[in-house]
Amino acid sequence: MTNRRELADFLRRRRELLRPSDVGLPDGLRRRTPGLRREEAASLAGVSTDHYTRLEQARGSAPSETVLSAIARALQCDLDQRDHLFYLAGMTPPQRHAGSFVRPGLIALAQRLTDIPVLICTDIGEIAWCNPLAAALMPPLPEQPGRGRNLIWRWFAQPDVRPAPPEDWARMSAGHVMDLRATYARRAGDPDITSLVADLLDASEEFRGLWERHEVAVRRADVKTFIHPEVGAITVRCEVLLTESADVMLLAHFPAEGTDAAEKLRLLRVIGTQDFDVTARREGASPTGG
Incomplete structure (x- = not known):
């Protein structure tokens, strides 16, 4: 079962931690709140701004596995954070693959x-x-x-x-x-x-x-x-x-x-x-x- 309140809180806090320059966007001059804007996070994940906004507002339909993976990448989640995101959405995280990265x-x-x-x-x-x-x-x-x-x-x-x-x-x-x-x-x-x-x-x-x-x-x-x-x-x-x-x-x-x-x-x-x-x-x- 999706924990909508915790999911919304986690998404918001991850988004606010990122600066536009972290994801290749210009910082701009008028930012009233820290971090990325919702529409920027949605664009980076390839989802609609409305869908992403509803997730941050703890309402709307539950996200799919594909959408969760895309949001995790957009918000630059590491594997632990990505898994946490999936658990909050009531899903089993994908298997971990380090690729060629060695700790x-x-x-x-x-x-x-x-x-x-x-x-x-x-x-x-x-x-x-x-x-x-x-x-x-x-x-x-x-x-x-x-x-x-x-x-x-x-x-x-x-x-x-x-x-x-x-x-x-x-x-x-x-x-x-x-x-x-x-x-x-x-x-x-x-x-x-x-x-x-x-x-x-x-x-x-x-x-x-x-x-x-x-x-x-x-x-x-x-x-x-x-x-x-x-x-x-x-x-x-x-x-x-x-x-x-x-x-x-x-x-x-x-x-x-x-x-x-x-x-x-x-x-x-x-x-x-x-x-x-x-x-x-x-x-x-x-x-x-x-």
Whole structure:
């Protein structure tokens, strides 16, 4: 049930907090009240001024999900504020998706894990951040966002640069697809994942065969072996740490017990750091590419 009084109060207070310059409008000379005018908020949301005014006056018809989402964007609500807006309107908020945004606190945590490879990825495999040791362990990453920074796309569209031994390919391919299947259902209709799946279906016969099986499994841990051209095989235990919204994850790779992975990672840390320092000085680039 819509809490009209609280909804009206929240909308008014959010609108009054915004200055015209915050949304790309001129400040003007004659503003008797603080913040945006109602007609400005309505225009930014793509709704009629009358409909928006009625919401602020706790009357009229209940807003639709589409209208609420548009108003939340217009009033520059963060995810917590957007969810609150939906709850006041008696609706379940949309699922949260951080996209490529990573909270600074998560990066600060990852930066303290200097002796193991660490990646921060979205739930569709896009690498948002990685530390130098992880960058040294993998094939080179492009600096710009795009398919080249997507782990799943690289695995299927560029199989010649897979960093794993061939005997592991079938298991890891199946794991990628089963995990992506779960995300595909959870984020049904989202253009970023539908376009990724469509491109993968076009690019990889292996992906098409696995996708048609419709097998689902969310990966929370794994054991992987990376083949590095200088230090050889490194077997690691990958722990997947999910954020609250489960669409950004931290992948921490620990040396597998009973192997020489810890020694090789220490060596790679020295070799990789030296290589990245030279490249960064030559190109003026960030060693992580993030």
